[in-house]
Amino acid sequence: MPHLSAFAITHKWPARHPDRIQLYSLPTPNGVKVSIALEELGLPYEPHLVRFETNDQTSPEFLSLNPNNKIPAILDPNGPGGQPLALFESGAILLYLAEKTGRLMPQDAAARYHAIQWLMWQMGGLGPMFGQLGFFHKFAGKDYEDKRPRDRYVAESKRLLGVLEQRLTGRRWVMGDDYTIADIAIFPWVRNLVGFYGAGELVEFDRFPQVQRALAAFGERPAVQRGLAVPSKS
Numbered sequence: 172m173p174h175l176s177a178f179a180i181t182h183k184w185p186a187r188h189p190d191r192i193q194l195y196s197l198p199t200p201n202g203v204k205v206s207i208a209l210e211e212l213g214l215p216y217e218p219h220l221v222r223f224e225t226n227d228q229t230s231p232e233f234l235s236l237n238p239n240n241k242i243p244a245i246l247d248p249n250g251p252g253g254q255p256l257a258l259f260e261s262g263a264i265l266l267y268l269a270e271k272t273g274r275l276m277p278q279d280a281a282a283r284y285h286a287i288q289w290l291m292w293q294m295g296g297l298g299p300m301f302g303q304l305g306f307f308h309k310f311a312g313k314d315y316e317d318k319r320p321r322d323r324y325v326a327e328s329k330r331l332l333g334v335l336e337q338r339l340t341g342r343r344w345v346m347g348d349d350y351t352i353a354d355i356a357i358f359p360w361v362r363n364l365v366g367f368y369g370a371g372e373l374v375e376f377d378r379f380p381q382v383q384r385a386l387a388a389f390g391e392r393p394a395v396q397r398g399l400a401v402p403s404k405s
């Protein structure tokens with residue numbers, strides 16, 4: 172039985188199944204990337220809810236695993252060399268899970284780097300830009316009189332959607348026929364932009380039919396539907 176008690180995070184979120192991957196998360200666009208990947212891979216895991224309303228992400232227990240105070244984070248009791256591995260940053264976690272299982276990632280070396288390239292594109296561009304657009308369109312920033320910050324993120328979001336549209340033209344998924352961690356990173360954010368943020372009209376989402384088509388296919392995957400609800404907020 173793996174010993175996870177050395178990890179302070181397990182004191183606040185006890186592991187009932189210490190042999191399973193422990194997931195610390197919330198169903199946000201970054202959080203669901205990991206639950207969707209875990210569901211796709213069929214890996215046994217135990218989800219723990221990190222509540223923002225009680226600032227769980229800044230508790231000493233959470234910070235002991237992720238000093239960056241953001242979800243998602245994992246603790247795999249069976250990491251490299253059979254030792255526990257704690258990890259944060261959704262992109263790093265997706266890469267880890269893909270490499271651990273040899274799935275959701277192209278086998279060909281060049282294609283593998285291209286999948287990582289699109290993953291980085293999401294992590295460094297699409298996610299942060301859409302997130303800022305959400306702030307200026309839906310949250311506190313919407314009341315700012317000066318609309319220039321909002322317009323800057325609208326323009327950048329449209330540009331990024333255009334890049335994705337071009338990539339998906341003639342391809343089923345970002346990497347072609349095979350569904351990869353690049354798709355799992357990208358589509359929760361696109362879904363959130365037009366869904367929760369209600370910014371579809373603002374970014375003229377109807378100008379991106381290939382993105383719409385792939386987003387619909389993403390939403391139909393049973394593992395996506397399950398992963399979107401993890402961890403349950405109840």
Ligand SMILES: N[C@@H](CCC(=O)N[C@@H](CS)C(=O)NCC(=O)O)C(=O)O
Pocket residue numbers: 199200201202223228240241242243259260261262
């Ligand atoms: N680059 C990080 C971003 C994670 C992130 O922004 N998480 C947000 C929720 S989507 C969060 O935990 N926010 C809490 C806070 O900032 O206090 C990743 O992809 O894991």
